[in-house]
Amino acid sequence: MDIPTKMKGLALLEDGxxxxxxxxxxxxxxPYVELREMDVPQPGPGLALxxxxxxxxxxxxxxxxxGVYGQSRVKDQAAGFEGTGTVVAGDTPLLGQRVSFFAAGSGSWAEYCLAxxxxxxxxxxxxxxxxxAGLIVNPLTAMAMFDIAREDGADSFVVTAAGSQLGKFxxxxxxxxGIGALAVIRxxxxxxxxxxxxxxxxxxxEGEGLEERLTELFEVHAPRILLDAVGDQISADLFFAMPERARWIIYGRLSPTPPTLAQLPQFIFKQxxxxxxxxxxxxRNTPPEKIGAVIAEAQARFAEGKWHTDITASVRLDNALAELPAAYSQKDSKVLIEP
Ligand SMILES: NC(=O)c1ccc[n+]([C@@H]2O[C@H](COP(=O)([O-])OP(=O)(O)OC[C@H]3O[C@@H](n4cnc5c(N)ncnc54)[C@H](OP(=O)(O)O)[C@@H]3O)[C@@H](O)[C@H]2O)c1
Known part of the structure; x- marks a missing residue:
């Protein structure tokens, strides 16, 4: 395949x-990215194009x-963490194959990307x-966190922002x-x-009587695992209303306002x-064979219709600056970028 030397991409405007x-x-x-003509990145050792x-x-x-994620930006690099495409260069037997990938050193919001x-x-x-296009970030997180609940012997678990794609998985x-998800939504x-x-x-x-409704819910299910993407006062209230040995597993920060932890003795007396x-x-910390098994199960779930990614729109790279914000603000489904 002929690989051009130039490509279009959404380049980051800021560092750090x-x-x-x-x-x-x-x-x-x-304010964050600009559509630019950029050099097609060259795959160094361990990387594919x-x-x-x-x-x-x-x-x-x-x-x-x-600039508010746990990873520093590199100005002028293309943005975008994950996607799907074809391997066109690199020291790998997967040349020519259709793959899902997680970008490294040059992002997926571009015609070409390193992984x-x-x-x-x-x-x-x-x-x-x-x-x-979204096979890694949400599906693998869902599988890994569900394993935490399973290994803990849970009969049920609480999931906040449950209408998110990850919540639905x-x-x-x-x-x-057979481990009931207690879905918390606003x-x-x-x-x-x-x-x-x-x-x-x-x-x-939303609505009246949240405290009574959650007490009632927890009396029925007594969940000990809280998988929380929000991190606001409601998350804290849920956690403190849960039974002894409850675990609050925070994996997202959808709310910009952190909670107050008013019931510290629960860490001592309720463990x-x-x-x-x-x-x-x-x-980084999971054996490769386990990761391989999780990936195979995630693909099977999609292929067998047990999971489905809800998509609002696929926005062309050329139109992303004009169209992405409105498409992203649509509720209950995802947006993709298509070169
Ligand atoms: N830690 C990890 O490794 C990891 C990996 C993958 C994903 N995540 C996190 O998982 C979360 C879900 O990702 P996703 O891609 O599935 O999301 P998504 O499909 O884009 O959905 C976002 C959801 O969050 C809800 N939401 C936004 N702000 C909220 C708030 N302040 N209070 C309550 N709900 C709020 C939205 O509810 P409305 O519809 O009501 O607006 C929507 O249902 C994100 O926080 C993401 O960063 C973390």
Whole structure:
């Protein structure tokens, strides 16, 4: 395949971190990235060059371009963490193969992208591009965190921001393995769809009497695992209302306003714990054969229709500055970028 020397990409405008609130809204891309002609990156040792077919747009991408993610920006590099495409260069037997990838050194919001060879995922032919574009960040996190609940012997678990794509994956896993997902959402409009996906119960945080409703819910289910992407006062209230030995596993920061921890004695007398989960650490610390098994199961779940990525729109790279913010603000589904 002829590889050009120049490509289009959405280049980061800033280096490092920003001292800004970690808000999720995206009203304008222009302060963060610029559509540019860039050099096609050259794959060094351990890296492959991918011709991008579709790239994901996740909350972590938005936090990253704003400088409020746990990873430093590199000015002039293309943004975008993950996607799907074809391997076109690099020292790998996967040349010419369709893969999912996690970008390194040059991002996926571009026509070409670099990715570490060990993390290339050769795809089953029956996997849709829409699922393949986001095969790593959310599906592997859902599988890894669900394992935490399973290994803990839980009968149920609480998941906040349950209408997120990751929340929906967790609900599906809970249904299939008989460990009930208690779905916490802020909008009643999502409740029916999450029940249909298999949530064991739904708690809507808007509206009157939240404290009574959550006490009632926890009396029925007594969950000890809280998988939390929000990190606000409601998350803390849920945790402190949970029974002894409850674990609050924080994996996202969707709320810019941190909670107050008013019931510290619970850490002593009820043996409660607060933990964090980050997929990057899980990938570093998990044996490769286990990661391989999790990836195979994730692909099978999509191919067999047990999981489905809900997509609002696929925005062309050329139009991303104009169209991405409005598409990203649509509720309950994902946006992709297509070169
Ligand atoms: N730690 C890790 O390794 C890891 C890996 C993957 C994902 N994550 C995190 O997982 C979370 C979900 O990701 P996703 O891609 O599945 O998200 P998504 O599909 O884009 O959905 C985002 C969801 O968050 C909800 N939300 C936003 N702000 C909120 C707030 N302040 N309070 C309550 N709900 C709020 C939204 O609810 P509305 O519809 O009501 O706006 C929406 O349902 C993100 O925080 C992401 O960073 C972490």
């Amino acid at each position: 971190y920003a001292n800004a609130p970690a808000t999720q809204e995206l009203t304008n891309l222009a 991918i011709k991008v077919a579709r790239a994901a747009v996740n909350p972590s991408d938005i936090a990253f371009i704003k 570490p060879i060990p993390m290339l995922i050769p795809l089953r032919p029956d996997l849709r591009d829409e699922d393949a 967790l609900i599906g896993l809970g249904k299939d393995h 909008r009643e409009a999502q409740a029916e769809a999450l029940r249909a996906l298999g949530a064991a119960d739904v708690l809507v945080t 409660k714990q607060i933990e964090g989960f980050w997929l990057a650490s899980w990938l």
